[in-house]
Amino acid sequence: MFHLVVALLAIIIVIIGVTLFKWHAFISLLVATLFLAIFSGLSLDKIVTGIETGVGGTLGHLVGILALGTILGKLMAESGAGIQVSNFFVRTFGIKKLPWAMLLAGFITGIPVFFEVGILIVLPLVISLHKTSKQNLLLIGLPAIAGLSIAHGLIPPHPGAIAAIGIYNANMGKVLLYSLIIAIPSAILAGPVFAKWVSKRIKPEQEPELIKIQDMDNQKLPGTGISFLVILLPVILMVFSALVPFIGMSDGMKKFFGFIGSPLIALLISVFAAMYFLGFRQGLNKNRMKTLVEECFLPVGSIIAIIGAGGGFKQILIDSGVGNTIGEMAQHFSLSPLVLAFIIAGLIRIATGSATVALTTAAGIVSPIIQHMTGVNLELLVIATGAGSLMFSHVNDAGFWMVKEYLGLSVPETLKTWTVLETILSFVAFGLALILDVFI
Template sequence: MDAYLLLITLLAIVIVIVGVSVFKWHAFISLVVASLFLAIFSGMSFDKIVTAYETGVGGTLGHLIGIIALGTILGKMLAESGAGLRIANFFIKVFGEKRLPWAMFLSGFIIGIPVFFEVGILILLPLIISIAKASKKNLLLIGLPAIAGLSIVHGLVPPHPGAVAAIGIYGADMGKVLLYSLIIAIPAGILGGPLFAKFISKRVKPEGKPKTIIIEDKDDSQMPSTGMSFFIILLPVILMVFGTMAGYLTKLIGAGKGTEHVFAFIGSPLIALLISVFAAYYFLGHRLGITKKQMKEFTEDCIMPVGSIALIIGAGGGFKQILIDSGVGATIGNLAQNFDLSPLVLAFVIAGLIRIATGSATVALTTAAGIVAPIIEHMTGVNKELLVIVTGAGSLMFSHVNDAGFWMVKEYLGLTIKETFKTWTALETILSFSAFILALIVNAFI
């Protein structure tokens, strides 16, 4: 039964790839067909298939749809006002063209600490496109380092939800996890970011172009100041930091729970982006002489492509839920549990296999931690903090068609499926294995 389930899963993934690349179906259609195929042939009862699919779509889009829409509008305002180009020119001047990938990795790493991966992509997208245009460099050379910075932080570093959940399950120390994760995440991110980007950008030249944001050339006098441009692009990050530190800030100023709730509300991704959009409308729109009608047209122009992207991401969420409810994740976890491996290797392998099967880094991380935690309960000498990190590392590997992040990177950067596998999937796998190896090295010295 286990072998049959794994075969059906593999065939479902093949359906997605063949549907998009051979039959030229829209990715949404391919994902729906693959989800139904897997659900039916894995033996799910017909009365549960649609409910499971809708749960997956809702769970993925529930917190993402507003963020995607507002992030795209913010990106459009940064592009149309020239703020993106202003920051791009500043980066080129300060860092020089040769060091731009390193600057983008640093930007992604820092911005990724307080915000979710999906939000970080939307914040950085106009900057990536602007710098690529201004420097006339391959988009991948500029974009992949930023994405690597976001991804490695999301997978390993608290306070991201997967890492926090694993800390609770293993009973690890939050402070030590934070310290070790930063020591490991930086070199792993460099390998998967600037170094890999330099290698792959010489071999892959994207066939398409980003669809949601198009950067037009502007005269210097028409663009906002550098300071204002940075303020708008960093405003959502600043607000989200307030949200993350709500408890600490209220204690610092001696305020009560009500103030803490207000900080947390303002710092939630949806509200932070909404505030930032209105700030962009005023400072990058009204103050620069852009009319209300033009701003409405900008908004409508960038919202239309979001419909297609939302459908694809939602369908990916539905596919993921079918994979989980059909028992694929549990099957792989049970099979891996029989391996005679050290706890660090076991956690990495289980998380990796579940990630490949279900497409969710958070599901892989928490499920693997739940499987490994009872095994190590009576063992001595196991570093629980590094166990959190290797589980997070495993949850990053081999992102493919069942992962919403795969489709976000593909659609927002205008890549083909083949290009996305060569770039994003390879990047994630490099981050995963390099973080795992570095964790083993750290474990040998402590």
């Protein structure tokens, strides 16, 4: 209980530091991390090592992706490609149906890519649509984020779902089928429905700063087809990479397509495509292109620092034993395996901030408990664990800070929108899993 109280106080320090003292989020997270490490009893020689491990582990796969994704978004914004795509959505779906269009865009994008990558692909489009349609940014942005998040949390081939399938020895085909049945209504409620409600009550105080959309002459805009190609290219490469193992190819070709379909390389290829189609062909010279790319690194440096500090905070939470404490406490409850997995995953998610860590850790805790049980639906157990891992994202989650920074929200606004959205996704998906368990 002492560990849990210290963890809760550390989270409060982050929120007070950012909102009351107006500290930069990086400073607030570092102060909270040191408080947590010292008062949870970690030896002084392990504190700095733990923070460095957490920062490195979090940023190791994200730095390149964040940098390239921001460059891609900047080129789409500067060239007007984002406006072209948003104009197409407005013409095709109409302004009233834009939240549904963005839910679909986020969901489809989220199936093959990591959440962090999907954010960087979809949010420039969200910001363009916000500028074109004059709609509340939350009304358009939250449905896209809901689609991305539910795909990341429940649907294979995302790492957490794959790991849980292996730990529980569940059938992947059934998990995929059930997760789609559950994910779609969950995303609808947490996306368009919640967005419509909350957009009437919250209007972001600031405009997004990381990606700014400029007014442009329509005659200077790139073609709609080229604009779609550039924004979809990383998704196409990643989808093809995921399908390659099921296509008859030599091992060398499989490795090649797996390489170009990895998030980092897919985004790099897409950046070069954007430089050519949205840059040079639109009349930008080499010096202007170099300036545009350099302009991306100043704002992205801040978010990299914040996400890195969040990773350090997460690692200290893990090293201090908060996650293990929660798991041990939850094992003593006499609950249905689905309920137990949901609660353990949810508590670990709140403590550590990582959906993947919560999902895999909870599966590891629950797996021995169910070994001697009969009648447990292993596929729905995977989904219930995944649903718990989405719960209550807050200041120790990299996704929290990405949504905040890219949408230009304050910390309280992010808690009232993104955190609530994640919790709706979590509980609706869990409820639907319980209902399916009755009939399957």
